[in-house]
Amino acid sequence: MTASEGLALLLLLAGSGFYFAGTVGLLRFPDAFCRLHALTKADNLGLCLICAGLAVLSADWRIASVLFLIWLLGLLAATVSAHLIARQARQAGADNIDPPEAS
Amino acid sequence: MLGIVLDLVIIASLIALAIQVVSGASLFRGIIHFIVMGLTLALAWARLGAPDLAMAEAAIGAGVTGALMMVAYRRLVEITPDHNPSRTGSRSRLALPIAVGAGGLVGLLGLGATLSDPEPGLAGLAVLEALQDEALGNPITGVLLLYRGLDTLLEIAVLLTAFLAAVAVTRREDLDYSITTRDPHTPLVGALLAIIVPLTVLVSVHLLKAGSHDPGGAFQAGAVLAACGVLLVLTSRVSASSQSRPLIGLGIVAGLISFSLIGLAAMLRGEPPMALPGMWAVYFIETAMMLSIALTLVLLFAGTESLRRNQHG
Amino acid sequence: MDNAALYVLAAAVLFGVGVYGLIVSAHLMRKLFAINIMGNAIFILMVAVAGPIDGAPDPVPQALVLTGIVIAVSATAFALALMVRLYQETGRATLADDNGPGNDD
Numbered sequence: 001m002t003a004s005e006g007l008a009l010l011l012l013l014a015g016s017g018f019y020f021a022g023t024v025g026l027l028r029f030p031d032a033f034c035r036l037h038a039l040t041k042a043d044n045l046g047l048c049l050i051c052a053g054l055a056v057l058s059a060d061w062r063i064a065s066v067l068f069l070i071w072l073l074g075l076l077a078a079t080v081s082a083h084l085i086a087r088q089a090r091q092a093g094a095d096n097i098d099p100p101e102a103s
Numbered sequence: 104m105l106g107i108v109l110d111l112v113i114i115a116s117l118i119a120l121a122i123q124v125v126s127g128a129s130l131f132r133g134i135i136h137f138i139v140m141g142l143t144l145a146l147a148w149a150r151l152g153a154p155d156l157a158m159a160e161a162a163i164g165a166g167v168t169g170a171l172m173m174v175a176y177r178r179l180v181e182i183t184p185d186h187n188p189s190r191t192g193s194r195s196r197l198a199l200p201i202a203v204g205a206g207g208l209v210g211l212l213g214l215g216a217t218l219s220d221p222e223p224g225l226a227g228l229a230v231l232e233a234l235q236d237e238a239l240g241n242p243i244t245g246v247l248l249l250y251r252g253l254d255t256l257l258e259i260a261v262l263l264t265a266f267l268a269a270v271a272v273t274r275r276e277d278l279d280y281s282i283t284t285r286d287p288h289t290p291l292v293g294a295l296l297a298i299i300v301p302l303t304v305l306v307s308v309h310l311l312k313a314g315s316h317d318p319g320g321a322f323q324a325g326a327v328l329a330a331c332g333v334l335l336v337l338t339s340r341v342s343a344s345s346q347s348r349p350l351i352g353l354g355i356v357a358g359l360i361s362f363s364l365i366g367l368a369a370m371l372r373g374e375p376p377m378a379l380p381g382m383w384a385v386y387f388i389e390t391a392m393m394l395s396i397a398l399t400l401v402l403l404f405a406g407t408e409s410l411r412r413n414q415h416g
Numbered sequence: 417m418d419n420a421a422l423y424v425l426a427a428a429v430l431f432g433v434g435v436y437g438l439i440v441s442a443h444l445m446r447k448l449f450a451i452n453i454m455g456n457a458i459f460i461l462m463v464a465v466a467g468p469i470d471g472a473p474d475p476v477p478q479a480l481v482l483t484g485i486v487i488a489v490s491a492t493a494f495a496l497a498l499m500v501r502l503y504q505e506t507g508r509a510t511l512a513d514d515n516g517p518g519n520d521d
Contacts, residue, residue: 073302080295087289110419114426121430124449125437137449144456151423151463152473159485168452168489175445175496179503198439206432209461213424216465227466227474242475243482251479258483265490269497274504322482396486403493 004056011053018046032089040082047074110150116143130179134172141165154318155243158310162326167400170333174404226250244320248385252366252377259358259392266355266399270408292338303331311393315382321358321389325396332401336410343407351398351409358395362388423464430457442510444499448492455488 001009025038051071055064120140127133141164148157230242230250247255307324314320335341365388369378379385402408430453437450459481466474503509 076295076298080291083291084289107419107422110422114422117426118429118433121433121437121453124453125433125441125446130443130445133446133449137452140453140456144460147423147426147460148463150419151460153463153478153481156459156463156478156481156485159482163485163489164456168492171489171493171496172445172448175500178500179445179509182503183507195439198436201439202432202436205435206428206430209431209457210425210428213427213461213465214421217420217424227476230475243479246475246479247482250476251483254480254483258486261487262490265494269494272494272497272501274501320482322486400489406497 004059008053008057011049011056015046015049015053018042018049022046033086036082036086040078044075044078047071106150113143113147113150117147130176134169134176137172138165138169141169155241155320155323158318158323159326162323162330163400166330167326167333167404170404174406178406241314241316241318241320243318244314244385244389247320248379248388252362252379255392256359256362256366256377259362259395262396262399263355263359266403269403269406273406296334296338296340299334300331303327303334307331307393307397311389314389315385321392322396324389325393326400328393328397329400329404332397333404336401336405339413341410341412343405344409344411345407346411347409348411351402354394354398355402356395358388358392361391420464423460427457427461427464430454430460444502444509444511445496448495448499452488452492455484459484 022038022042026035029035051067055067120136123136124133145157145161307327310319310324365384366377370376434450434454441447462477466477
């Protein structure tokens with residue numbers, strides 16, 4: 001294993017760790033705001049680390065720039081959707097945005 | 104070795120998600136699980152060496168189907184807010200044996216075909232050999248347009264028929280059912296659209312162009328464009344309208360008409376029907392099909408026959 | 417492709433789950449989920465069964481499945497529209513046959 005492969009492996013593992021934490025938070029946290037908090041923070045960092053790991057692995061600046069774009073778009077989509085969900089949750093006044101039937 | 108583990112994880116997730124979808128406690132969660140299952144299936148396609156299918160599955164199978172189910176669910180909930188259907192209907196004793204038998208039949212068929220017939224498909228072999236001389240580097244686009252052109256044409260016809268039928272059974276007075284956010288002036292949404300919409304158009308044109316030699320093509324491009332349209336409907340930049348517009352009608356039938364006309368024109372030149380005169384025809388038909396697919400899917404999502412543009416965009 | 421047999425088995429299980437869901441579900445949207453799962457199982461079967469040709473995957477079943485995915489979404493869209501209309505007209509999203517004992521919808 002070369003040094004760059006080792007670095008990529010490290011980045012990918014770290015990224016997976018953050019994704020795992022974010023998902024656990026999504027499943028375990030009590031209300032919409034806490035869940036969003038877990039998702040947006042942990043997953044954005046996880047996506048960043050995984051993109052960085054793949055960029056190192058590819059060793060190609062074109063692929064790396066496409067991965068960077070993917071991360072930026074992911075950030076953008078996460079920001080806006082988290083904002084919309086939080087806004088909706090606050091307007092609903094409930095601490096749980098699940099529909100009533102989802103017990 | 105790692106590949107097999109990955110396959111097993113994907114397959115286990117698929118089966119667990121399928122069980123959740125059919126037996127989950129609530130309909131809403133069923134839809135969510137269905138979408139996740141579609142995305143997992145996209146991974147399975149990638150593992151099976153089918154990137155074209157992976158893209159189509161993620162965009163159409165998971166994205167568009169999920170969005171359509173969400174809209175239908177929302178309409179049910181708007182009629183009865185506490186719409187909470189019972190999980191199961193008939194508690195048939197035969198259900199399990201029938202399901203096991205059906206699954207077993209599929210498994211036997213598949214295993215029989217995999218284990219006993221290692222010969223590659225003759226049609227595929229012929230396609231790959233014939234396409235050596237063509238400018239089409241993506242054999243799937245080649246099959247869709249050059250060899251099974253009639254199938255692809257009829258598929259567009261099925262999409263159009265489904266759309267017309269769906270519009271016919273949708274009640275007129277329900278066309279204005281809002282599936283949009285109640286407050287269209289939410290901050291950040293405008294900024295998101297300003298970036299996402301041009302990018303989506305760019306990506307779909309790229310997919311269309313790439314489809315001639317790399318994974319991609321009219322279906323994937325149309326699905327991406329449709330996703331853009333769904334976003335515009337969701338943010339009420341465009342909304343349902345019962346007033347028919349010629350341009351929209353033309354867009355819906357563009358794929359069918361151009362494919363049919365170019366395919367029939369081959370007969371005038373004394374060639375078999377559906378024989379395409381050249382690469383320009385491939386690009387032309389693919390573009391028209393992309394527009395038709397995208398427009399039809401968006402209209403199906405909006406549950407309407409026409410769209411109008413809202414001014415506050 | 418050495419994972420073909422695995423995916424064939426997955427298709428068989430998914431098809432079974434779909435058939436089971438189709439039989440026991442009363443709600444039409446659940447029946448639609450089940451039909452879509454059955455369709456996906458058959459798509460997997462078609463692609464998994466076709467062996468590779470000279471290392472490249474067979475394009476014919478993939479093209480057929482690509483067509484099938486779009487047909488499936490068309491049929492689903494029409495079925496959903498029918499279901500919503502049925503619910504508007506009757507207040508039920510189930511079929512008459514499924515309203516036997518054991519169903520309180």
